[in-house]
Amino acid sequence: MRRLLLIAIQISLAALSTGCTGDAEVDASIANALLRDWCTPSPETLATQAGYTVPNVPIQNVDSFTTSFATETLTDNAHCMTYAAITDAGVVNFDSSISTGSYSGTITNEIWINGQSLNAGASGSLVLDSDANYFAYVILENGTAVARSEVMRLSSAVGNSLLRFVLSWDGAGDVDLHLDDGAGGRHVYWTDKTHDATGFNVQLDVDNVVSYGPENIRVFTAPSGSNFRCWINYYSGSITLNATVRVYASGIYQQQYSFVLPAGTSNGSSSYEASHDCGSHTSP
Helix, strand or coil: CHHHHHHHHHHHHHHHHCCCCHHHHHCCCHHHHHHHHCCCCCHHHHHHHHCCCCCCCEEHHHHHEECCCCEEECCCCCCEEECCCCCCEEEEEEEEEEEECCCCEEEEEEEECCEEEEEEEEEEEEEEECCCEEEEEEEECCCCEEEEEEEEEEEEEECCCCEEEEECCEECCCEEEEEHHHCCCCCCCCCCCEHHHHHHEEEEEEEECCCCCCEEEEEECCCCCCCCEEEEEEEEEECCEEEEEEEEEEEEEEEEEEEHHHECCCCCCCCCCCCCCEEEECCC
16 A cells, blocks of 8 residues: 555656656556646546547557647656647747657658648648637558547637638648638739728648648638638649548638649739639638
């Protein structure tokens, strides 16, 4: 009994020394339970309470996962992470490292964020919603999730948007997101990232020219009933890509468009209306 009490005290001290503010994982089940109790309420618990289904895979093999405001590292046999309470940014960058020695299949990665999964490399950008955001770095083997990081939480003070369009794709190349209002002449894309005039405020807040995305356009203000047209264009790259556009209205997911961009069809052009159409959308 004394030995068990000593183990519990040592584990609790270890949690304090690492500054653990989220879930933690160690090998012994008793230690695991104690650390999880010590580090509550965890971001994973809060994500579940917010209605998101967290990927049901082991928390392992993600050696580090770091954003501009939050970090998770493998320390003293326990995953501990810290997070800032709030950021003004609508986009933050991330870096990661993983262990792949236990896998024999093809390894790919995703970012799970607020219930959605996006293709990801070892580094990239996260597009944040207004208020609380929950995210994790996920390892896939042959297309199936097999491991992940702890869930992290980061709140953003970015303004609420009437409409939001998020583009991602699954490999190396530059795919561009375009939004216009037809005959109104307003067109937001990589060379004209902001339109802020005559009652309209539309912004492209990330332009990824390397791989995976995301690219993200927010309609912050527009007269009610304004119609916007969404397009994507395969600007540069040499391989076949699978691209996805997710559409949100007033922060709520609405629908998804999926495209196959064949190898050899990139065009190096800012032209877009003959490209891939992701629908017309009306502002609330």
